[in-house]
Amino acid sequence: MRGTALAVTLLLLVSLLPLAAAQEVKGPAAERVIFRGLGSQDIAEQEIRAGNIDLFFYNLKSEAARALRARGDLTLIEVPSSTVSIVLNPAPAPAGELNPFSIREVRYAMQYVIDREAVATRFYGGLAMPMYTHVSPTDLDYLTVRDVIVSRNIRYDPEYAKEIVSNAMRKVGAELRDGVWHYNGRPVTVRVIIRPEDERREIGLAFASELRRLGFNVEEILLEFGPAIQRVYSTDPRAFAWHAYTEGWARGGIERYDSTGINQFCAPWLGNMPGWREVGFWQYENPELDTLGQRIFRGEFRDLAERNELYRRMTALCLDESVRVWVVTVINAFPASKSVRNLITDLVAGVRSPFSLREAYVEGRDTLRVGHLWVDTERTTWNPVGGFGDVYSVDIWRYVVDPGLARDPVSGKTIPFRSSFSVETAGPTGSLQVPADAVIWDASTGSWRRVSPGTTARSKVTFDMSLYIGKPWHHGRPITWADVLYPIYQAFEISYNPDKNRIETAIAVTSRPYLETVKGIRIVGDRYLEVYVDYWHFEQDKIAEYAAIGFPSMPWEVLAAMDELVFARRRAAYSDTSAMRFNVPWLNLVKELHGRMLVEVLRDFSERGFVPRGVFELDGRSIVTPEEAKSRYEAAIRWFSERRHLVISNGPFVLERFDGAAQTAELRAFRDQAYPFSKGSFSGLARRVELPTASAGRLQVVIGSASSLSVRVTGPEGVTADAFLYDRSTGTTVKAVRDVRVTGGLLTVELTPQETSALRRGLLTLEVVLRDEQNLGVVRPFAFSVEVLPAGAQTAVTTATPTTQTTTPTVTGEAPQGAFTQTALLVALVAVAVIAVVSVALLRSRRKR
Structure with missing residues (x-):
């Protein structure tokens, strides 16, 4: 394959390019979008019928969805867009005590106490499918791992589970007295954190009941989103604030040849297993899962067959470990008024597609009103380095920012969004010479250095950045190469500068395995960014997705002020765990107080004529002058004075107003004539399939x-x-x-x-x-x-x-059928986020809900 190039100019993508000058309306179809948190799924339908909202961005409960489908007077978008799992705390208890889930056999026994088919049929009324691993039955990789699943014969068999548990508990010295396990004379107690907002309440209560039947003393603790997330994901597992938790995950879209989900849900290295890679916390460790996961993630295989074999091995080991016990894939039902036009939906994510609201509008109105469960929670955090971990922030953010690449909402293939690309690869076994004038950030010297002689990479991706460079940020300043360089610098600096990675350790250690494969970057002319990576895949668009390292989501001056606040002044933190460890706020750009702290930094930068040292110096010259930097600082300060937040980006909508207390966010169309997309640019994706x-x-x-x-x-x-x-x-x-x-x-x-x-x-x-x-x-x-x-x-x-x-429910004005009908389900049931530069698509395939 050496020397081959893939010029991605597919005919499909013609519809994604700006249309001819005859199309004068720049930006999205709607003039405004108002997001409003309802606080309950139960009132969504009546809010639509009353005309208070036009669509609901959170799924209905299954009973309401079935009733609404029967009436047929609202549009119902039904897609397998969320999953439910139970995460178990495997930390060892202090001496003299016992955590049963620290025993692998006990964790594995939990696979047999969940009646998945009953959950799907009784709790979800048929709007769910039993799930046994991180792979959904609708994923392409289902066929890859199906034999692994079937060979385990996982089923609802509480007697078999009891046998496994009894043998394991007695082996470690526990005794069963009056039907309750005791260790050192005390009952063995487990705390089950249960989410009460949806069907997970019934799932959690049923699981707790099964645990009691196995002989455990159980504390049922019902907590809504914010408190539950805080208790589970921000505490040391050894504190035993929890032993089991009913997780829910919103799926970000179609996943072809998964490399992220299996790492997110099985491998400790990515930071989503108990311990969360936070310094000082007990860590779940499994070197074999890490090795297999990183091989899959970094494309270390020769062909599809080897990739699939690695995937099967890792899935089998993940099942053996059973730190997560999967329950169901939920067919989420998103209701909308029939007056909504041109709503583009994804076969998996539904309305949670980056395309959904770009062409959507209501006839005769310039405002689109979107309901959600929440707009703001205790855990909703807007920052592109260690935030955006929940659906409530991301569901708004995706219409404020333009990604460089996206996934087709039907095929799931990676397609250009704001950057076309070409791929040259010598993989899987060959190598390309990295040009001598390519550079890499060196945290030890604080500068861009040229790559070492003889540096090689398996693949090269050339991104056309012409729809970024020179185009406006929301605050009016043009996007420059400085905005491309800063997030790349930031990623390497946090990961390899020892002073900084001691502060944001979880971000650093989870980013390094990816950054180790980035061998160099090169700016070519005023249009192209070349990225050299030690990565290969048999589908070349996946190589482009992997190498997507330089797409700017926020102006460099905002990122620089954030770095100053976090690392120099130590007044905030990027991640939740660092915020807790150092007793500082978790940086949130929609909070006025945090914005004021950043404005204080920006004013100081402006007064000093500050330009980040080394970050913008290439070939001995700086691409940012003090005057240019000052104009950037002043533009960001003006932005905050007008809006009281510092969310500045480059997408179709401007975040005009955010009021967390009132559970509202207002987006306004970005109509700058230099913005590259117009009304209708994406309408070709609203196709029936x-x-x-x-x-x-x-x-x-x-x-x-x-x-x-x-x-x-x-x-x-x-x-x-x-x-x-x-x-x-x-x-x-x-x-x-x-x-x-x-x-x-x-x-x-x-x-x-x-x-x-x-x-x-x-x-x-x-x-x-x-x-x-x-x-x-x-x-x-x-x-x-x-x-x-x-x-x-x-x-x-x-x-x-x-x-x-x-x-697919993409034609508005009708009541289109869901992507997965009730009939199909019933017969089936018989059987820039982790860090600014490492793309959300790569490292966060699913978000907490």
Whole structure:
């Protein structure tokens, strides 16, 4: 592949470029967007009907969603956009005490005390799918790990769990007295933190009940979002403020060939496992998971087959460890008024797409009113280095900032947004010479130094920055190369400057594995940024996504003031754990008090004529003059004096007003004529997409006879199917048929007399997974019961009944069907964030909700 280049100029992306000069309206379709926190899901529908909001950015509860679907008078967008897990605290207890979840066997036993199908059907009314690993049944990687899941035969079996727990507890010296485990004469107690706002209340209470049946003393602690997040993720696991917590995760979009989720939910190195990589906290450690995870993350494989094998090995080990026990993928229902036009949705994230509100509007009105559960909470923090960790901040921020790259909302492929790109790679085994004039930040000297002679990289990505450079920030100053350099400098400086990484340790240690692969950058002319990385992937757009290191989200002067406040003046912290450790505020740019502290720094910078030393010096000259720096400082100060916050970015909307106490945020359209996008620039993404479906009549096989199982497949041409006939009671696969191109709308699984002779009377399950990997970023799982009849029996003759075809809900003015219909679900149920430069898409695939 050496020397090959991928010039990403796909026809699809024509719709993403600024339209001709005839389109005069710069920015988004709506003039204003008002976000309002309702404080409850239960009033969302009535607020829409009353005309107080136009759409709701948080999912309805399942009962309300079913009722609304039956009425059909509002648009209902249904997508598998959230997941639920139970995280367990594996820290060892102090001497003389016992934390049962420090024992791996006890954690693994928890897999068998959760009745996932009951959760999906009873608690969610069919609007959920059982989930056994971090991989959702709709993810492309489901087929990668399916055999790992099935071979474990994970099921609801509390007696089996009790056997595992009893053996493990007795082995460490615990005794069962009157049905309660005791250690050193005291009851073994576990604290379960339960979220009461949604169905996780029922999940948590059911889990606590199962723990009692196993013999544990249980404290049920119901806490809403802010207090729960604080108690679990900001405390040392050894403090045992919690033993188990009902987590909820909002999915950021379609994930093709996942490299982030498996690390986020399994590997300690990324900072999302108990201990959270914070200095002084006890840490869950697992070097094998870290090694496997970093190989996947950094593209250290030769081909798809090796990548998949690494992924399977890591998933199996993650299941063995069971620090997280997965429960369900939830089909979230987002309601909207039928008056909303041009709402672009994602097959997984739904309305949580960076495209959703750019073209949306209500006929006859210039304001779009969006409801959410909350706009601000105790844990909602707006800062691009160690904040933006919850859905409430990010769901607004994504319309204030323009990303360099995005993912297509249907295929999930990485596409240019504000930067086109080309890729040259010598991977997986070759190398490219990094040019001698490429540079890298050297924290030890505080300067950009040229790369060492002979430096090589596996891939080079060239980003066209012309839609950034010279275009305006919201405060009116033009974006320059200084805005590109500063976040790159900031990432390396925090990670490798010992004084700074002692303060923001969690950010530093989780960023280094990525930064180690960045071998150099080079500015070419006034338009191009070259990034050299030791990374390879068989899909070259993934290489571009990995190398997306220089896309500015905030002006450099704001980042510099933040650095001064955090590292020099020690009056704030980027991360929550550092804020707690040093007893300073967690820096939040929407808080007026924090803005005032930053303005104080900016005024000082302006008075001193300060220019960050070394940061802007390339080839012996500075690309920022003191006069230019002063104009930047003054522009940021003016911004704060007018709005009382310091959220300044470059996207379609300006954050005009933020009132956390009132649970409101107001966005105003950015209409600067130099802004590169106009109304209609993204309308090509509001397209209807036909999803494949499967249906079947009565399925039967006869022992000792040749049998055929026929499934009707409807949908677009070119669908590929995988079919698995297996025994759910044992996890044994009877027959697997893979990579079948469906023709004529019929999928047939043939069994020979020899294969049926080995069967027993009873029921089997036929799981059919439909996919179209080139066009769709999700798979469609369906499951059907198969009767096994005795030898000589006659099979019934039935005709497959087609299911309703489904479409993505992207056409407004109608009540489009959800991406995953109730029918499909029921048959399936039978069976710039971690750090400014490391992109959100890379390191935060899901956010807390």
